[in-house]
Amino acid sequence: MSRRPDATPFEAEIIDLAHDGRGVARLDGKTVFVADALPGERVTARRVSRRRSHDEAELVEVLQASPDRVAPPCPHFGVCGGCSLQHLAPAAQLRAKADTLHDNLQRIGRVAAAARWEPVAGPSLGYRRKARLGVRKVDKKGRVLVGFRERRAPLLADMDSCAVLAGGIGAMLPAIGELIGSLSIARRLPQVEVAVGDDRRVLVFRVLDPPTAEDLLRLDRFGAAQDVDVWLQPGGNDTARPLHEDAAPPHYRLPGFGLEFEFLPTDFVQVNAELNRRAVSRAVALLGLAPGESVLDLFCGLGNFSLALARQGAEVTGVEGDEALVRRARDNAARNGLEVGFHVANLFEDSRQLPWARRPYDALLLDPPRAGAEAAVGLVPRLRPRRIVYVSCHPGTLARDAGILVHEHGYRLEGAGVMDMFPHTAHVESIALFTREDGG
Structure with a gap:
């Protein structure tokens, strides 16, 4: 208290x-x-x-x-809650995150990696291609604020730029605020979602009331002037629609694998495009699959890792709890001329009786949300993969699951390292490789 x-x-x-x-x-x-x-x-x-x-x-x-x-690169550091480490040199940020990862592995999982890998890093500014920005009309300031919440208060930070948003969106915050302030529904528009693909920039306006004809005209003119696609979202994520029905969804590419992915601006995709490319390449290399070998990709999303593994000639099965993402994964596989068996399942529940879980695989890839993959790790004795690559966004749950794999299922933690998906924040993304001790 x-x-x-x-x-x-x-x-x-x-x-x-x-x-x-x-x-x-x-x-x-x-x-x-x-x-x-x-x-x-x-x-x-x-x-x-x-x-x-x-x-x-x-x-x-x-x-x-x-x-x-170091001097923080953003003038709003210290007030805005989006970043917490801009005052720490990037190399020192990586060391601190690596220390957090390995401390969690030892303290929570009671395991130590045989190899402590060098961090995988990329650009530290202009990297964030997905973000959810708050919106609030503040009468005392006479304008609409658009940005992240303050660090120490449940208020929106007064921001005129953001150094970490991709695609030039960070410089657009005042213009977005001015646009919203001109709308009849300015007080009924609480959020703008940012999605930057390799080919287009999207702003999704969350509208609690229908825009008027004049509002729609202003939104349309703004999109044309700023070269962004405007989408409206009146309800949940599945209600988001482009202002122009013929507008194409954004895409991102994995050039090293000759892959292109289509996604909706409200879909989950990794926020850092460059780090995602490096993470996929790292995971594929660590699994080291030969053509025809089988791999199970759990928490596969829209096929980010699955399609890269299939491109290498592996027999890939992907499982994801979000049915809409699985539909997108199947579409992306077809778009890239690949065959992958995608399934919908709640991976936080017992999946042992599902058909895809009742056979062995040569390898397993885990890419769970912050809650980790405890239930999925329980499938390992039946799946019997020789190699497991675990991509984690929370070192505590990775450590817990690593302890289970090592102490209960007979695996060895070959190596682990940080992948700096969120520079200037305390978020720790990491990757680890486990191999079965008996080698069989």
């Missing part, structure tokens, strides 16, 4: 970096998390909340700076 803190500034030595990017200090035997402070620094800070187990504080002044401290 939070208590009113003593706001008197205090000095502290920062001894570590927390999983969310805050500096860690110890004061009078109690842990204090200090936002924007870095390990090795001496700072002045001020408490903003007190809890039984720890206190939270904001940075007042850096008295002795870390050599890894």
Whole structure:
């Protein structure tokens, strides 16, 4: 329970970096998390909340700076909650994320990777091709705000740019706000979803009331002037439609495999195009499948890994819980002239009796959401893959599942490493390889 803190500034030595990017200090035997402070620094800070187990504080002044401290590239850093690590040099961000990954593996899973792989990294700015931006008309400011929420309050940050959005969308925020402010439904438009493909940029406006004819004209003119496709979403994700019915959905490509994927702007796709290309190449190389060998791709989405594996000549089975994504995966396979067996199944439930789960595979690829793949890992004794590649977006659940694979199912953790899908954030994306100890 939070208590009113003593706001008197205090000095502290920062001894570590927390999983969310805050500096860690110890004061009078109690842990204090200090936002924007870095390990090795001496700072002045001020408490903003007190809890039984720890206190939270904001940075007042850096008295002795870390050599890894850099000037944040975005003027909104510190207020906007979209990024938490822009003050830390990119190389140091990678080291911190790698430490988080391997610490979780040892502390939670009680396993250590035989090899600690070098991080896979790419551009640190202009990388984010998918984002959900909040919208709010603020009378006191006399305009509409568009952007991410503030770090310390449930309010929208007052932003005129975003350094991490792809496709030039970050420079477009004021124009988007001005457009929405001109609409009759300005107070009934709470969100804009960004989707940047390799060939087009899409803005999906969430509309709680139908736009008027004049609104539609303004939206159309904006799309033409800014060279973006305008979509409207009156309800759930499946209600999103382009303003012009003949507008094509966006696409992305995996040039190394000669693949092109069509996706809807509300679909899940990896937010970092360059890192996704590298992640797919890495996973395919680690699995090392020969033509004709079989692989099961669980949490396959719209076929991101499945099609690359099929292009290598593997016999691929893909399973995903979202029926709409499976339809898109089948369409993408056909578009690329590939045969893949795609199935719909809830992979957080017992799947042992489903036909695809009742046979062995040479390899298994797991790419689950933050909750991890615990139920799917339970299938491994029946599937008996020689190699398992696990792509993770949460080191804690990867560590839990790694512990099960190693201690219960007889696998060896050959290696693990970070893939920096979200630079300047504390998000840790990683990849790991497991092989069966008996080799059979």
